[in-house]
Amino acid sequence: MLTIGKIGAQAGVKVPTIRYYEQIGLLPEAGRSAGNQRLYGRKALERLAFIRHARDLGFTLEAIRDLLSLSDNPEQPCVAADAIARAQLAEVERRLARLTALKAELERMVVQCAGGKIADCRVIEVLGDHSLCSTDHRHPESESSP
Amino acid sequence: MLTIGKIGAQAGVKVPTIRYYEQIGLLPEAGRSAGNQRLYGRKALERLAFIRHARDLGFTLEAIRDLLSLSDNPEQPCVAADAIARAQLAEVERRLARLTALKAELERMVVQCAGGKIADCRVIEVLGDHSLCSTDHRHPESESSP
DNA sequence: CTTGAAGCTATAGTTGCTAGAGACATTAGC
DNA sequence: GCTAATGTCTCTAGCAACTATAGCTTCAAG
Known part of the structure; x- marks a missing residue:
């Protein structure tokens, strides 16, 4: 114990x-x-x-709750467990795509900062104007947890 | 107005x-x-x-608070803004690495599910035993927001 | 037998919002 | 001018998934 x-x-x-x-x-x-x-x-x-x-x-804890109740009934078909895992995979792929775009954007921002004054800082400037972006990183995808 | x-x-x-x-x-x-x-x-x-x-x-809203107070004082050097952006970039890179590993793991799980019973379901099995994993997806990285 | 770590309960705080209730303001159509 | 629909107001509470705090009790080692 x-x-x-x-x-x-x-x-x-x-x-x-x-x-x-x-x-x-x-x-x-x-x-x-x-x-x-x-x-x-x-x-x-x-x-x-x-x-x-x-x-x-x-x-998520909700998904885990489902998975646990599945594993508590091992005679059932595993379609449900598979579906949960696939949904999770799809979610991870969406986040990956988004994060990749964000990374590119942040790299552009950072590279361009020349160490001058805020007034000329690309970081601030890019944040103030989305049209300066190359990628379309709109529409969140609520990056929760892991 | x-x-x-x-x-x-x-x-x-x-x-x-x-x-x-x-x-x-x-x-x-x-x-x-x-x-x-x-x-x-x-x-x-x-x-x-x-x-x-x-x-x-x-x-994060805290980082944005800092960036806004920087942009309110445009005569200051932009080192601080650059640092915030770089930190954000590093964070995004960490998440990317982690998500990539997760994706591989989830794909392995999903591919192996043969549509049988829960008792034989690799999804459940893999979740129950980390040693069945190929990658080391331990140590969170609290994937907050975007 | 004493001390310090580990455990207990209960409550409140975190981040970044979102949802609801019930009252007031504004605008569009008739 | 009137009415109905939409928009806005404040306030409170809720979401995930924990984390932290306070003040207590129990346990294991020396």
Whole structure:
């Protein structure tokens, strides 16, 4: 049996985050010691590692919730899991495209800054006028998490 | 003089967002009409467009605050603005590297899903065991905003 | 047996907005 | 001039996914 600090260290998740996951129902309520401290077994550790890994891969907690409920029913077809992963992949590809454009734009800005005064600074100038941009980096794509 | 909805439309920023920017001091308090509605001139529109553009490029509101105060003092050297832009570029490059690794991992996961049952699903399996990964996509990089 | 680390609960804060309620202002059509 | 639709006002609360703080209790080592 592991304390919360121990599984946290093993799974690479901070202690308050584990308590948070329990609170929102991603992890089941842990058993308690005589002194009211949470105790975890190997299954809990695996589940936490699963969550951590999925978070690393950029899945939202909602997606992870779905994936976990899928993995809890191993006799079902895996179409749903595949769909979640594909959606995530598509999302990552969108972010990649956008970030690539942003990188180009920022490089242009930075290269042109000659170390003069703000009045002549291309960084400020480019930010003030989108028409100076080469790429169309409009329309966000809300780059959340990972 | 433009109403809040008009500059919002022109700058591509939603009305409540403009009020929010005013609230946190990114935009100065707008003048008011007889009926207490906010009215904006060209300077306000330019400032808002600046903010919008910088947000598009992934700058945080804090960075934008700094950039705005720089652009308000055009006689200063532009080293600071350059530094902010370079930091942003570095951040974007870090995210790009990470997202590229994630994409590879997700592609591996998705390709291997054969349409069987969850029990055999590589998506679930890979998420449960980091050692099945080829890349090291650990250590977040908190992918905030753009 | 004492000390210090680790654990507990509960609440509030973070970032960058977005949504809702209920009241007032403005504008377009008739 | 009137009415209806749209726009704007303030205020509060909510979103993700945590993180931090305060003030307490429990545990393990020396």
